[in-house]
Amino acid sequence: MKLRLLVDNYTLIGEYYLGEPGISYYIEDEDAEGRPLRILFDMGYSDAFMKNAKAMGIDLAKATHVIFSHGHNDHTRGLRFFCDGLDTSQMKLIAHPLCFERKWEGDEESGAPYSREEMEKRFHCSLSKTPQFLTPNLCFLGEIPTIHPFEPRKPLGMTVDQDNNPIEDLVWEDSAMAYRSAKGLVIVTGCSHSGICNIVSYGKRVMREERVAAVIGGLHLFDADERLARTVEFLEDCFSSGGTFYPCHCVSLKAKMEMAKRLPVEEVGVGLSLEFASL
Numbered sequence: 001m002k003l004r005l006l007v008d009n010y011t012l013i014g015e016y017y018l019g020e021p022g023i024s025y026y027i028e029d030e031d032a033e034g035r036p037l038r039i040l041f042d043m044g045y046s047d048a049f050m051k052n053a054k055a056m057g058i059d060l061a062k063a064t065h066v067i068f069s070h071g072h073n074d075h076t077r078g079l080r081f082f083c084d085g086l087d088t089s090q091m092k093l094i095a096h097p098l099c100f101e102r103k104w105e106g107d108e109e110s111g112a113p114y115s116r117e118e119m120e121k122r123f124h125c126s127l128s129k130t131p132q133f134l135t136p137n138l139c140f141l142g143e144i145p146t147i148h149p150f151e152p153r154k155p156l157g158m159t160v161d162q163d164n165n166p167i168e169d170l171v172w173e174d175s176a177m178a179y180r181s182a183k184g185l186v187i188v189t190g191c192s193h194s195g196i197c198n199i200v201s202y203g204k205r206v207m208r209e210e211r212v213a214a215v216i217g218g219l220h221l222f223d224a225d226e227r228l229a230r231t232v233e234f235l236e237d238c239f240s241s242g243g244t245f246y247p248c249h250c251v252s253l254k255a256k257m258e259m260a261k262r263l264p265v266e267e268v269g270v271g272l273s274l275e276f277a278s279l
Contacts, residue, residue: 001138001179002028003188003216005272006052007044007078008248015271017052022074023190023218023249024049026058027177029278031135039065039134041177042190043078050081052270061086066123067140068095068112069190069217070174071103076112083114083122093123094132094140096173098159103169105157131206137180137279144175144194144202150230151195176217178203181276184211184243191218191250197234212238213276216268218249224258236262246272 007024011017022044029037040063043049053060060082069075076099082088100119103111112119119125126132129143146152155168174193179186187203189196196219204210215235221228239245247256248268259265 001181001186001276001278003274003276004056004058005248005268005270006049006056006058007042008268008270008272010248010269012267012269012271015269017055017270018048019270020045020048020074021249022046022048022078024075024078025188026053026060027188029135029138029179037065037134037138038063039067040082041067041188042069042075043082045074045077047078047081049078050085056271063091065134066091066093067177068093068099069176070096070171070193071099071101071112072171072191073103073110073112075190080113088122091123093119093125093127094134095125095127096129096143096175097127098173099127101159101173103157103159110157111159137207139178139206141175141178141199141203141206143172144198146195146198147201148195148197148230148234150227151198153194156193175199176203178207179276180207180209180279181213182279183277184213185209186213186276187215187217189215189217189219191220193220196221197231200235200238211241212243214244214246214274216246216248216274218251219247219255220250221247221255222250222252224254228255228258232259232262235259239264246274 027039100116159169171193177188
């Protein structure tokens with residue numbers, strides 16, 4: 001599996017790409033029959049991911065899959081530009097069923113620019129709470145259960161229930177990608193609103209793999225508090241036999257500095273390219 005970071009809050013030194021407070025990945029792999037998979041995982045907030053992809057020589061018109069980690073607009077608003085500029089009718093879209101529900105904070109809309117009904121007109125949609133395997137070794141994890149008590153879901157803005165009544169948004173749709181590589185599990189996240197330790201534990205269960213080779217993505221961790229300490233303790237055990245940690249997007253400098261004291265933290269930014277050998 002090959003991964004390229006198209007959008008992040010930062011760009012790598014010497015890489016002249018656009019950055020913004022969002023995230024987008026381009027992932028390449030092959031299915032069981034050897035056919036290419038070209039996956040766009042999240043789209044950031046603007047068209048920066050498209051401009052960066054072009055500068056990297058990536059043709060997004062050839063994407064086979066579009067996947068969303070969750071519905072917040074720093075991960076989905078790029079849809080406006082993607083759908084306006086490209087033919088998406090043959091692309092498969094994978095997400096949680098709640099990904100395209102309305103979201104807002106105060107007076108500001110914070111969700112995806114299109115509804116579920118509009119997305120179903122533009123893509124071949126596969127919206128499910130359960131894991132969806134793209135290959136035997138690559139999976140969209142679906143709804144993440146709360147496994148660790150120190151990672152409870154916290155409300156973030158508002159959304160609507162099935163009767164269109166306003167309710168606190170617990171971001172139930174938050175999910176991640178999991179890949180079983182030759183060296184262990186690779187977890188790719190958007191914001192980890194469901195908790196990075198919950199995600200890793202669930203990924204291990206779904207993929208039937210205890211080793212962790214890498215974790216990359218946003219963690220929604222900002223303070224040097226008890227939750228961060230418990231997260232570091234959990235991840236330290238995961239990386240005890242090796243592996244690499246790539247915290248990015250919604251992780252504060254304070255949190256990164258604390259994690260780097262005990263975890264194998266590497267620098268992350270737009271332009272980062274990673275490759276993981278298959279089984």
